[in-house]
Amino acid sequence: MLPYIAPSLRAHLVNILLSHASDSASIPTESDPGDDPYVLRSTVTKGGSASLGAFAARDLDRGEPIVTERPLCIWPQELEKDEAEAMFEQMSDVAKAELMALANAAPSNLGEVLGRRATNGFNVELPEVEMEWAGVYREDGDGKAEISPSHAGFIFPRIARINHSCLNNADHAIDWSNLLMTVYATTPITEGQEITIEYTSSLIQRTRAERQALLHESFNFACACECCSLTGDELAASDGRRKVLNDIVEGIASGEWARADVLKGFERMKELIEEEGYVGMPEFSEAGVTGAYHMWVQMRKQRTASEDE
Numbered sequence: 001m002l003p004y005i006a007p008s009l010r011a012h013l014v015n016i017l018l019s020h021a022s023d024s025a026s027i028p029t030e031s032d033p034g035d036d037p038y039v040l041r042s043t044v045t046k047g048g049s050a051s052l053g054a055f056a057a058r059d060l061d062r063g064e065p066i067v068t069e070r071p072l073c074i075w076p077q078e079l080e081k082d083e084a085e086a087m088f089e090q091m092s093d094v095a096k097a098e099l100m101a102l103a104n105a106a107p108s109n110l111g112e113v114l115g116r117r118a119t120n121g122f123n124v125e126l127p128e129v130e131m132e133w134a135g136v137y138r139e140d141g142d143g144k145a146e147i148s149p150s151h152a153g154f155i156f157p158r159i160a161r162i163n164h165s166c167l168n169n170a171d172h173a174i175d176w177s178n179l180l181m182t183v184y185a186t187t188p189i190t191e192g193q194e195i196t197i198e199y200t201s202s203l204i205q206r207t208r209a210e211r212q213a214l215l216h217e218s219f220n221f222a223c224a225c226e227c228c229s230l231t232g233d234e235l236a237a238s239d240g241r242r243k244v245l246n247d248i249v250e251g252i253a254s255g256e257w258a259r260a261d262v263l264k265g266f267e268r269m270k271e272l273i274e275e276e277g278y279v280g281m282p283e284f285s286e287a288g289v290t291g292a293y294h295m296w297v298q299m300r301k302q303r304t305a306s307e308d309e
């Protein structure tokens with residue numbers, strides 16, 4: 001089934017697809033729901049007794065694709081209740097039924113359609129495209145002004161069953177040549193273990209209280225993941241590691257740290273992330289730390305060169 005794309009996003013998405021068409025040699029195809037290596041089961045702790053989650057149906061290797069899926073619909077990021085309902089009316093009966101089968105955990109004032117968009121939608125950052133046609137740019141007094149949207153809300157019905165964890169074991173990536181999203185394992189996952197993704201980034205730098213507040217504000221749920229369920233000394237240790245991580249990230253970003261301290265900072269980050277249980281973050285492998293450090297050195301060189309000019 002082709003996705004329903006809101007009229008205001010169609011030209012931009014065509015541009016994105018065309019400008020990524022040359023990547024298509026490596027594209028996956030949509031996985032067959034019957035072959036996906038997970039089963040849906042209820043998870044009483046996550047969103048009440050009616051809430052479902054995806055559990056590994058067999059052992060999964062790190063990096064293994066779990067589900068590859070095309071969106072059911074793509075809507076603007078900001079949407080009023082009546083706009084969402086008008087778009088819903090334009091969808092096919094099959095697509096409407098698929099959307100309505102998903103969970104609605106949003107405040108009741110959003111209604112049945114926008115509530116499902118809020119509960120299940122991915123707010124995806126759209127890649128920039130350079131093609132200057134199809135109404136993506138307009139002329140204004142100062143020349144060309146971009147009017148392309150930077151984000152859009154995508155709903156992937158099978159992927160939408162995957163719950164959030166602050167120690168997720170899976171991640172997602174979109175192939176822009178065909179709009180397919182793949183969720184893949186970032187650590188080995190054993191049969192029966194819940195498959196989880198992170199609903200928003202940078203949570204690794206946040207304490208439990210900060211994560212709870214952020215997830216509640218953005219997604220309207222009280223996170224019940226294994227990390228948010230820690231108590232006593234274990235919770236204090238986890239919060240402590242995350243505070244230090246935040247200090248290091250802010251220190252490096254300030255550009256004020258000496259080169260040797262940056263390198264030490266990256267190494268400490270790697271240790272803390274591993275202690276915290278984020279074994280699956282490939283960017284903090286040995287090669288990743290070295291690569292990140294070299295990138296920082298290059299950035300410093302460029303900054304110093306432009307300051308000297």
Ligand SMILES: C[S@@+](CC[C@H](N)C(=O)[O-])C[C@H]1O[C@@H](n2cnc3c(N)ncnc32)[C@H](O)[C@@H]1O
Nearest residue numbers: 046047051052103105160161163164221223224
């Ligand atoms: C995209 S849906 C995930 C699948 C959903 N559990 C279902 O039954 O279809 C998001 C909703 O699941 C629940 N949820 C997901 N992760 C959770 C977590 N870590 N803790 C508590 N509830 C969670 C919340 O109600 C959230 O609004």
